[in-house]
Amino acid sequence: MTEADLEGLGVHRIAIPVPFPQAGGPVNAYLVEEAGGGLLMFDSGLGTPEAQAALEAGFQRLGRRFDEVGRIVVSHGHVDHYGAARFVQERHGGPDVPVFGHPADAPKMSEQGPRWRELAPRLAAYLARQGVPPEVVELLAKQGEGGFRYARRLPEIRPIAEGEVLRTRHLALEVMHMPGHTPGLLCLYDREKRLFLSDDHLLEKVSPNPLIELGPDGQDGFFRPLLAYLDSIRRLRALEVDLVLPGHGPPFSGHREIIDALVGFYAKRQARLLELLQAGPRTAHELARALWPRARPTDAFLTLSETVANLEVMESRGEVRRDRAAEPWRYLAA
The missing domain is CATH 3.60.15.10 (Ribonuclease Z/Hydroxyacylglutathione hydrolase-like)
Structure with a gap:
């Protein structure tokens, strides 16, 4: 057809x-x-x-x-x-x-x-816990507001x-x-x-x-x-x-x-994340920067989303764990 x-x-x-x-x-x-x-x-x-x-x-x-x-x-x-x-x-x-x-x-x-004014503070707090710097959090807040x-x-x-x-x-x-x-x-x-x-x-x-x-x-x-x-x-x-x-x-x-x-693509990305974590704990933001070293700050929400989503899959399989004892959170190889 x-x-x-x-x-x-x-x-x-x-x-x-x-x-x-x-x-x-x-x-x-x-x-x-x-x-x-x-x-x-x-x-x-x-x-x-x-x-x-x-x-x-x-x-x-x-x-x-x-x-x-x-x-x-x-x-x-x-x-x-x-x-x-x-x-x-x-x-x-x-x-x-x-x-x-x-x-x-x-x-x-x-x-x-x-409305965005209700969502923005919750998202900003979450991004900060994932290690996103304050100036990037502010930029993403403006970007999110503009999307409406x-x-x-x-x-x-x-x-x-x-x-x-x-x-x-x-x-x-x-x-x-x-x-x-x-x-x-x-x-x-x-x-x-x-x-x-x-x-x-x-x-x-x-x-x-x-x-x-x-x-x-x-x-x-x-x-x-x-x-x-x-x-x-x-x-x-x-x-x-x-x-x-x-x-x-x-x-x-x-x-x-x-x-x-597509499934193979995600598997390769998760293998790369595990390789990065072998060197020691990192925040999700640090991992995203390592995966996309040339990404613009305006792309930070997309790259962080992709990184966290893959880490959640790896957490579900017991391959990584998240240390929430202090902020920002850090991920470790299990």
Whole structure:
């Protein structure tokens, strides 16, 4: 199956530029033709004027209208995937178009969810415990605040759960909860057509970053993203898939080979971390700097997230342990 075959299945992709080079290319919004007319929309892209213009141009190119959208499903609570959903509602004529998402990610997207001023102090305290210097913590706080300009929150996120089937004109899309990249990430799978809408769960050329997720009160260990991701990706590997429709970049095939390479990539990273810890205890920040010596300070959240996530996997196997007796925390080879 190729992308051209998707037209016959009523699936249309709109690529929307993003300002994040780490994302793996433009973000994709998918329009799926419904049985009784109209469209199901899977992800919406960013909420910036440039992204909204690209989305509008995509609708025009396909000869479709915003008022044909009957429901929006958001894969996860990152700004490049839900940011324009409010714009689509408004172009449709009001908030009557329902937006669906997993409850675990709903607070990120909802008007009722916590604001950055509530989240920032908890994240700053956690980063400091992981050895991040105060000036970098301050930089990341400003960076995090700026990220909210890429999206507008939504008045309501209706819950959607594992196992629900979204029936469209040609497809029966099964909702699959695949936590890892975020706690509430959702994918869609047509078992008969062997079509998998993976959003950021599986990308062809980029490893999905396992981002730090703190609990409601800032607690550490609330969600261990890479442990969850490795479990979810094993579930995907077991599925029969002819074509993957990712969140970034064009569709691709060969999902098992990509998954195997990705799992091997994480194993090599963990071996390198163990090698670094043989020389003595280090903070997560020190380990991240050793893994990415040329990374910019603005990349510190991504590199620290990747480092901590791999350390959590190693902790679960008893290969490393964390010394919390004093701050900043240090990791030791077990």
